[in-house]
Amino acid sequence: QVQLIQPGGEVKKPGSSVKVSCTAPRETFRTSAIYWVRLAPGQGLEWVGQIIPFYGAANYAPKFQGRVSITADESTSTAFMEVSSLTSDDTAVYYCARGTPSGGPNYYIDYWGQGTQVIVSS
Amino acid sequence: DIVLTQSPLSLPVTPGQPASISCKSTQTLMHSDGKTYLYWYLQKPGQPPQLLIYEVSNRFSGVPDRFSGSGSGTDFTLRISRVEAEDVGVYYCMQTKQPPFTFGPGTKVEIK
Numbered sequence A: 001q002v003q004l005i006q007p008g009g010e011v012k013k014p015g016s017s018v019k020v021s022c023t024a025p026r027e028t029f030r031t032s033a034i035y036w037v038r039l040a041p042g043q044g045l046e047w048v049g050q051i052i053p054f055y056g057a058a059n060y061a062p063k064f065q066g067r068v069s070i071t072a073d074e075s076t077s078t079a080f081m082e083v084s085s086l087t088s089d090d091t092a093v094y095y096c097a098r099g100t101p102s103g104g105p106n107y108y109i110d111y112w113g114q115g116t117q118v119i120v121s122s
Numbered sequence B: 001d002i003v004l005t006q007s008p009l010s011l012p013v014t015p016g017q018p019a020s021i022s023c024k025s026t027q028t029l030m031h032s033d034g035k036t037y038l039y040w041y042l043q044k045p046g047q048p049p050q051l052l053i054y055e056v057s058n059r060f061s062g063v064p065d066r067f068s069g070s071g072s073g074t075d076f077t078l079r080i081s082r083v084e085a086e087d088v089g090v091y092y093c094m095q096t097k098q099p100p101f102t103f104g105p106g107t108k109v110e111i112k
Helices: A026-031
Strands: A009-012 A018-023 A033-039 A045-052 A057-060 A068-073 A078-083 A092-101 A107-112 A116-120 B004-007 B010-013 B019-025 B038-043 B050-054 B067-072 B075-080 B089-095 B107-111
Touching: A009 A018, A018 A033, A018 A092, A018 A116, A033 A068, A033 A107, A045 A068, A045 A078, A045 A092, A057 A068, A078 A092, A107 B038, A107 B050, B004 B089, B010 B019, B019 B038, B019 B089, B019 B107, B038 B067, B050 B067, B075 B089
Parallel strands: A009 A116, B010 B107
Antiparallel strands: A018 A078, A033 A045, A033 A092, A045 A057, A068 A078, A092 A107, A092 A116, B004 B019, B019 B075, B038 B050, B038 B089, B067 B075, B089 B107
């Protein structure tokens, strides 16, 4: 079992930003990807983006491009997802998850963090 | 973008009986490397999702053998040979063949 540690929750005002952390085992940072996926009320799972810490390169879903930034700090084995210009539509549980390499360019999610509840409300 | 559809969206089940969920893709999920990047996850109430099946038909570590996956190209199926009460939750298929990676809408499984 691989543990990914996320904070419990955040309450933010519309128009502000939120930065969510995800601390993983050191080995995960050296060999895996970190995914970010969200679950909004009444909705299904939605891929936000991912980063491969070893390479430092991040990919984003088009709808989040320009408004989300995913980074990784190898010294603390912690990944971060920052969402700016928040609206009520961003109210969701944000999960980080480990992406395990399956050969070639593909990394698939095998373990998930407990999630961070982000509430956007005035 | 690759769109995944699931059916049914709601599935009442009787413990001990089989159940199956379909996942259909708008494009083949077979990559040029020969692998098919289709996965199944279960999100139980109050928990994060958990991996059940990877690359169409491979059971993840610790997943009971009553769960099985099959399919190819654009059509995939998750089967539960004998449903147990602990299997309730929302089942999602997911593709990582090409970004943006996408999930199906989810199938809610509940006990009759």
